[in-house]
Amino acid sequence: xxxxxxLSGFPELLPAQRLVEQQVIDRLxxxxxxxxxxxxETRAAEPLEQLLRKGEIDNEVYVLRRLHADPAExxxxxxxxxxxxxxxxPFARYVLENAGRLDFPFRRYQIQKxxxxxxxQEGRYREFTQADIDIxxxxxxxxxxxxxxxxxxSEGLDAFAFLPPLRMQVNNRRLIEGxxxxxxxxxxxxxxxxxxKLDKVGAGVTAATLRDEVGLDHTQVxxxxxxAAVRTADSSFVDRxxxxxxxxxxLEQGLAELVAVVDGAAAVVTGRVQVEADLSFTRGLDYxxxxxxxxxxxxxEGLGSVCSGGRYDALASDGRTTYPGVGISLGVxxxxxxxxxxxxxxxxxxxxxxxxxxxxxxxxxxxxxxxAQSLRARGIATEVAASAQKYGRQIRYAERRGIxxxxxxxxxxxxxxxxxxxxxxxxxxxxxATWTPPLEDLHxxxxxxEPSQ
Amino acid sequence: xxxxxxLSGFPELLPAQRLVEQQVIDRLxxxxxxxxxxxxETRAAEPLEQLLRKGEIDNEVYVLRRLHADPAExxxxxxxxxxxxxxxxPFARYVLENAGRLDFPFRRYQIQKxxxxxxxQEGRYREFTQADIDIxxxxxxxxxxxxxxxxxxSEGLDAFAFLPPLRMQVNNRRLIEGxxxxxxxxxxxxxxxxxxKLDKVGAGVTAATLRDEVGLDHTQVxxxxxxAAVRTADSSFVDRxxxxxxxxxxLEQGLAELVAVVDGAAAVVTGRVQVEADLSFTRGLDYxxxxxxxxxxxxxEGLGSVCSGGRYDALASDGRTTYPGVGISLGVxxxxxxxxxxxxxxxxxxxxxxxxxxxxxxxxxxxxxxxAQSLRARGIATEVAASAQKYGRQIRYAERRGIxxxxxxxxxxxxxxxxxxxxxxxxxxxxxATWTPPLEDLHxxxxxxEPSQ
Numbered sequence: 042x043x044x045x046x047x048l049s050g051f052p053e054l055l056p057a058q059r060l061v062e063q064q065v066i067d068r069l070x071x072x073x074x075x076x077x078x079x080x081x082e083t084r085a086a087e088p089l090e091q092l093l094r095k096g097e098i099d100n101e102v103y104v105l106r107r108l109h110a111d112p113a114e115x116x117x118x119x120x121x122x123x124x125x126x127x128x129x130x131p132f133a134r135y136v137l138e139n140a141g142r143l144d145f146p147f148r149r150y151q152i153q154k155x156x157x158x159x160x161x162q163e164g165r166y167r168e169f170t171q172a173d174i175d176i177x178x179x180x181x182x183x184x185x186x187x188x189x190x191x192x193x194x195s196e197g198l199d200a201f202a203f204l205p206p207l208r209m210q211v212n213n214r215r216l217i218e219g220x221x222x223x224x225x226x227x228x229x230x231x232x233x234x235x236x237x238k239l240d241k242v243g244a245g246v247t248a249a250t251l252r253d254e255v256g257l258d259h260t261q262v263x264x265x266x267x268x269a270a271v272r273t274a275d276s277s278f279v280d281r282x283x284x285x286x287x288x289x290x291x292l293e294q295g296l297a298e299l300v301a302v303v304d305g306a307a308a309v310v311t312g313r314v315q316v317e318a319d320l321s322f323t324r325g326l327d328y329x330x331x332x333x334x335x336x337x338x339x340x341x342e343g344l345g346s347v348c349s350g351g352r353y354d355a356l357a358s359d360g361r362t363t364y365p366g367v368g369i370s371l372g373v374x375x376x377x378x379x380x381x382x383x384x385x386x387x388x389x390x391x392x393x394x395x396x397x398x399x400x401x402x403x404x405x406x407x408x409x410x411x412x413a414q415s416l417r418a419r420g421i422a423t424e425v426a427a428s429a430q431k432y433g434r435q436i437r438y439a440e441r442r443g444i445x446x447x448x449x450x451x452x453x454x455x456x457x458x459x460x461x462x463x464x465x466x467x468x469x470x471x472x473x474a475t476w477t478p479p480l481e482d483l484h485x486x487x488x489x490x491e492p493s494q
Numbered sequence: 495x496x497x498x499x500x501l502s503g504f505p506e507l508l509p510a511q512r513l514v515e516q517q518v519i520d521r522l523x524x525x526x527x528x529x530x531x532x533x534x535e536t537r538a539a540e541p542l543e544q545l546l547r548k549g550e551i552d553n554e555v556y557v558l559r560r561l562h563a564d565p566a567e568x569x570x571x572x573x574x575x576x577x578x579x580x581x582x583x584p585f586a587r588y589v590l591e592n593a594g595r596l597d598f599p600f601r602r603y604q605i606q607k608x609x610x611x612x613x614x615q616e617g618r619y620r621e622f623t624q625a626d627i628d629i630x631x632x633x634x635x636x637x638x639x640x641x642x643x644x645x646x647x648s649e650g651l652d653a654f655a656f657l658p659p660l661r662m663q664v665n666n667r668r669l670i671e672g673x674x675x676x677x678x679x680x681x682x683x684x685x686x687x688x689x690x691k692l693d694k695v696g697a698g699v700t701a702a703t704l705r706d707e708v709g710l711d712h713t714q715v716x717x718x719x720x721x722a723a724v725r726t727a728d729s730s731f732v733d734r735x736x737x738x739x740x741x742x743x744x745l746e747q748g749l750a751e752l753v754a755v756v757d758g759a760a761a762v763v764t765g766r767v768q769v770e771a772d773l774s775f776t777r778g779l780d781y782x783x784x785x786x787x788x789x790x791x792x793x794x795e796g797l798g799s800v801c802s803g804g805r806y807d808a809l810a811s812d813g814r815t816t817y818p819g820v821g822i823s824l825g826v827x828x829x830x831x832x833x834x835x836x837x838x839x840x841x842x843x844x845x846x847x848x849x850x851x852x853x854x855x856x857x858x859x860x861x862x863x864x865x866a867q868s869l870r871a872r873g874i875a876t877e878v879a880a881s882a883q884k885y886g887r888q889i890r891y892a893e894r895r896g897i898x899x900x901x902x903x904x905x906x907x908x909x910x911x912x913x914x915x916x917x918x919x920x921x922x923x924x925x926x927a928t929w930t931p932p933l934e935d936l937h938x939x940x941x942x943x944e945p946s947q
Contacts, residue, residue, distance in 0.1 A: 044812050045591045048575075051539060053588065055595055056532035056602065063533055074846035075870040077877030079509035080516055084621055085538075085607065086504060089561075102561045107554075107611040108542075108576065122501075123561065135506065138498045142508055144844070144894050146880050149509065154538065158560040168537055183881060185859060309867070359497050391597070393527035406638060414762070417528040424530030427599050428636060441597050 050159070050167030052374065057443075058381045060388040060485045062170075065201065065377060066152055069172050072197040073150035076189070078174055081149040083131035085156075090118035091134055092126065101126055101157040124156040128173045128370065133357035136177055136364055145364075146178040146186065152373070163382070164344035164375045175368030177356055182365040184298060187332040187352055188305035191316070194348065194369045198336075199310040203386050203489040204376070206339040209348070210272075210319035211302050213332055216295025217268075217323060220282070223289035224264050231255045233323045236269050240321065269321040275307070276300045278318040295331075302332055330354040334369055338376065347376045389486040390443025393422040395478050396460070397439040398448045400426040405450070412450055412458075415473050421483065423448075436463055445482045448473075503612070503620030505827065510844040510896075511834045513938045515623075517841075518654065518830060519605055522625050525650040526603040529642070531627055534602040536584035538609075543571035544587055545579065554579055554610040577609040581626045581823065586810035589630055589817055598817075599631040599639065605826070616835070617797035617828045628821030630809055635818040637751060640785040640805055641758035644769070647801065647822040651789075652763040656839050656942040657829070659792040662801070663725075663772035664755050666785055669748025670721075670776060673735070676742035677717050684708050686776045689722050693774065722774040728760070729753045731771040748784075755785055783807040787822055791829065800829045842939040843896025846875040848931050849913070850892040851901045853879040858903070865903055865911075868926050874936065876901075889916055898935045901926075 047053070054062060070080075092102050102123040125131045128151045136143065152172040159165055174193055176186045195209055221229040232255055239247045244266055251257045251265060264285055271281045279296050299318055306316040324333045329351040336348035348371045356366030380386045396416055398409045406425070413423040424444075426435045432449070439447050440463055448471070449459045460476060461468040477483075500506065507515060523533070545555050555576040578584045581604045589596065605625040612618055627646055629639045648662055674682040685708055692700045697719055704710045704718060717738055724734045732749050752771055759769040777786045782804040789801035801824045809819030833839045849869055851862045859878070866876040877897075879888045885902070892900050893916055901924070902912045913929060914921040930936075 044593075045544070045587050047591065048537060048539070048541075051537035053537055054535065055592065056534060059533045059535060075873070075875050077845050077847035077875055079845045080512045081509060082507065082512060084501065084504035084506055085609075086501070086621070088501075091498070103558045104561050105556045105558065105577070108557050124558070134498050138500065139508065140497075144891075148845070148877070156538070168539070186880075392530050392532045392601070394530035420528070422528050422530055424601070427639075438597075 050161030050165075052166055052168070052378055054381065055391070057388040057391040057485070060391070060393075061381060061386060061487050062373070062377055064388075064485075064487055066170075066172065066373065068200050069197050069371070069373075070150070070152065072193065072200065073174055076148070076193045078148040078150040078193070081132070081135065081151050082153060083125070083128070083135050083151070085124055085154070086122040087125050087131055087134065088119055089121045089123045091130060092123045093118065094130065101159055103156050103158055126155055126157045128153060128155060128171050129175070129356075129368070132173070132175060132177075133364075133366075137357050137359050140179070140359075140362070140364075146176055146182060148174070148176050150174045163379055164341075164372075166374055166378070169372065169374035169378075172371040172373050173350075173368060175356070175366050177364050177366040179362055179364060182367065184301070184331075187298065187367050188301050190350070190367050190369050191302045191306040191332070191334065192309050194334075194350075194371065195306040195314045195316055196309045198348065198371070199312075199314045201487075202313060203487045204313065204338070204380070205341065205385075207314045207336055207347070208339070209306065209314055209316045209334060209336045210322065211299060211306070211316065211332065211334055212318070212320055212322055213295040213299040213302075214323065214329055214351075215291050215331055216282075216299055217320070219289040219292030219295050220268055220285075220287055221265070223287035223292050224261050226257065226261065228255065232257070232265060236265060236321070237323045239266075239269055271320040272317060274315060274317045276304055276318075278303075278320065282320070298331060324349065324351060328353045328355070332367065341379055344375055344379060347372050384490060386487055386489050389488050390445070391485075392424070392442045392444060393485065394424045394442070394444045395421050395482055395484075396423040396446045396448050397435065397444045398423060398425045398450065399432060399435045400429040401450065401452070402429045405453070408453075409450055412448065412473050416448075416476075419477065421478065436461070439463055443485075446478060503614030505619055505621070505831055505835075507834065508844070510841040510938070513841040513844070513846075514834060514839060514940050515826070515830055517938075517940055519623075519625065519826065521653050522650050522824070522826075523603070523605065525646065525653065526627055529601070529646045531601040531603040531646070534585070534588065534604050535606060536578070536581070536588050536604070538577055538607070539575040540578050540584055540587065541572055542574045542576045544583060545576045546571060547583065554612055556609050556611055579608055579610045581606060581608060581624050582628075582809075582821070585626070585628060585630075586817075586819075590810050590812050593632070593812075593815070593817075599629055599635060601627070601629050603627045616832055617794075617825075619827055619831070622825065622827035622831075625824040625826050626803075626821060628809070628819050630817050630819040632815055632817060635820065637754070637784075640751065640820050641754050643803070643820050643822050644755045644759040644785070644787065645762050647787075647803075647824065648759040648767045648769055649762045651801065651824070652765075652767045654940075655766060656940045657766065657791070657833070658794065658838075660767045660789055660800070661792070662759065662767055662769045662787060662789045663775065664752060664759070664769065664785065664787055665772055665775055665777075666748040666752040666755075667776065667782055667804075668744050668784055669735075669752055670773070672742040672745030672748050673721055673738075673740055674718070676740035676745050677714050679710065679714065681708065685710070685718060689718060689774070690776045692719075692722055724773040725770060727768060727770045729757055729771075731756075731773065735773070751784060777802065777804060781806045781808070785820065794832055797828055797832060800825050837943060839940055839942050842941050843898070844938075845877070845895045845897060846938065847877045847895070847897045848874050848935055848937075849876040849899045849901050850888065850897045851876060851878045851903065852885060852888045853882040854903065854905070855882045858906070861906075862903055865901065865926050869901075869929075872930065874931065889914070892916055896938075899931060 105122045218229045331352035333351035335346040350369035352367040354365045357364040398413045416423040451458045460471040558575045671682045784805035786804035788799040803822035805820040807818045810817040851866045862878045869876040913924040
């Protein structure tokens with residue numbers, strides 16, 4: 042067959058890039074597990090009727106058919122399967138299906154591929170990886186879990202020193218609704234829908250739309266715009282909202298909740314992630330009912346939000362029982378693929394191996410294998426040279442892969458083992474029972490470079 | 495919506511079961527990486543023409559269509575996408591596509607879901623996980639890599655003390671072909687096809703078919719059956735083959751190769767995995783050219799082979815360059831799901847958490863959070879009680895999830911911290927800066943039980 046070409050929207054990584062993605066996923070898992078989140082995976086396929094419950098995305102679903110199915114067979118929503126396009130819909134189904142076997146409140150993380158038949162562009166793919174955390178309860182879910190998911194995800198992201206700075210923006214739908222109610226708005230949802238487009242259309246158009254289409258008066262419009270302009274990296278947003286002179290019990294509840302989330306998350310990050318209250322966004326989707334999150338990456342604002350979520354008072358319901366939830370979803374592919382693609386980050390080598398054991402001749406392969414095995418037993422990833430070429434060529438074999446150390450086994454007649462750092466050229470005697478590379482050479486490291494954009 | 499029901503062939507795991515699967519996958523990854531195998535993931539979808547290159551499986555492929563695609567649109571093999579049904583076909587395509595950016599010989603592992611539209615039964619699923627290792631070269635691949643993949647996979651499997659005993663059977667196509675040639679068979683493939691069904695149809699039928707359909711004489715039939723009966727856990731199969739009095743250069747090469755693979759793999763296992771030469775099987779597929787592997791699990795022979803592979807002299811080719819490879823594929827789902835489903839293995843708890851920090855009252859949540867965070871900083875997975883119920887109810891919360899320790903924070907006025915092992919009831923003073931659970935309690939453990947079959 043001739044050389045195949047990539048498939049638009051289905052990105053694949055070279056091994057060094059995959060090593061980066063894998064380290065990111067491993068580190069996220071570690072953070073989620075340290076906080077007691079249990080791993081869940083759901084099947085890739087759901088009945089179409091499950092997937093079409095959110096009306097707006099139905100054109101993005103990939104439908105599955107067996108190749109030899111009758112072509113005249115109808116696409117039937119109950120029996121036809123489609124690939125899931127997010128991890129929330131399948132998780133809600135999983136909770137209902139297994140409710141009797143789960144303990145609530147139930148914390149789970151889920152890191153999987155999802156598929157959307159969208160037009161591909163940077164940051165938007167037809168196949169991509171998401172990492173979700175959610176906490177779901179039966180009937181009532183205490184508010185402190187909103188703080189918890191914000192802390193866990195911002196702590197998780199904060200661990201990645203190689204990422205550009207991230208800004209996690211938090212808002213609260215109760216706070217917004219309470220404020221609108223407090224200024225006498227009768228249809229808060231209509232106002233939210235207009236204000237949510239503020240950063241796209243600007244203050245002038247927003248003001249005109251609020252006045253002419255929603256029917257707000259000048260004072261209301263001014264307050265809405267002043268409110269939406271509030272953005273603070275600490276709880277000082279409370280004073281700025283108070284200064285607008287609006288009073289409402291729901292507004293007070295929303296202010297208290299937003300303070301708790303912003304302060305709680307800010308307490309666990311070191312500066313890589315900036316947590317801030319941003320009263321301008323609402324995350325259009327109707328099912329959020331309290332806290333909402335969005336996250337933007339410095340220099341990559343065009344990607345949109347890389348990490349979003351919020352509180353939904355009805356994540357799932359079987360008619361009798363309602364399961365409220367709060368969660369955040371990180372777009373792993375959206376976060377990493379632009380950085381990998383532009384060469385902003387990469388791995389220090391393309392293989393796990395820290396050591397290449399050189400080969401004197403093919404007859405001594407068993408000895409080199411034993412030596413490699415003794416290094417592996419101590420956690421040092423090691424490979425043995427593929428053939429007994431001249432040492433110079435074996436060193437170049439290591440060099441091409443970025444393997445930092447080449448081990449020269451002792452001759453049979455009792456010589457010394459030597460190990461060479463092929464970057465510095467330094468070569469020293471070494472004991473296979475004790476020699477260990479420096480920690481930073483043990484595993485491939487993620488390294489950041491200047492963007493080549 | 496009403497309670498959803500499972501989808502046949504698309505198995506899903508409860509959190510405790512998923513913890514087992516995840517530990518198995520993590521441990522396999524660790525082994526593969528210690529041997530220098532680099533991680534690769536390929537997209538889930540391939541053009542149909544790629545997937546249909548092996549003729550026999552085309553009825554199992556799931557074809558993808560966007561929901562709103564024109565129903566009259568033709569299924570066209572070049573542009574229509576299907577879900578991959580194994581990891582070998584996509585890997586061969588990946589090698590060709592990226593040949594200029596990979597270093598050969600290239601070692602990769604790949605652990606991913608695959609899909610087949612088969613009729614579901616135990617051990618056969620429509621969605622399942624495979625773990626593959628392969629070594630691929632450009633033009634020539636030295637034989638010692640056959641030994642290497644056998645060592646790596648048997649070492650990987652040998653690490654799972656909770657599995658029933660596994661029998662890795664190795665054979666060699668050159669050995670078989672050389673033997674048949676040595677007894678004057680003109681069409682070795684025809685004989686292989688018949689002998690491959692020996693364990694299904696028995697010696698009588700096999701002998702009759704070899705005589706009447708393939709045209710062998712009595713002596714040839716007897717030698718074929720005696721050859722196929724050879725099965726040894728060490729290199730003594732060589733003497734048994736020699737005793738049959740057949741001489742052929744290809745037979746000699748095959749014997750030497752099989753000795754190297756069996757001895758090489760046997761040297762790295764501790765007894766959990768039994769490596770043996772078994773001259774009866776050929777793994778029907780035509781593309782294997784040398785070493786072949788199959789693996790059976792004691793008590794679960796009905797599942798068929800859980801881990802198979804071999805040497806293919808043409809894994810991929812772009813017309814100019816041929817890429818030979820050798821690899822083994824482990825059916826992670828086929829190995830684990832029957833054991834999990836029958837309750838033979840499970841995890842010691844359903845959550846990662848080793849500790850539940852109790853809550854005196856809602857006002858002291860920040861203190862309990864800080865305490866939990868200091869345990870997490872030392873790698874101890876910890877959650878904080880969801881609500882300030884009576885301590886007895888908080889202990890039952892831990893008990894239901896299998897969390898072994900409950901931490902009672904010191905009162906504000908300088909009391910002592912105490913930690914209770916809720917299994918033994920033992921409660922001791924503890925310092926949050928130094929207390930650590932025993933290693934076996936730090937992470938959920940895989941535990942084996944008597945099968946409930």
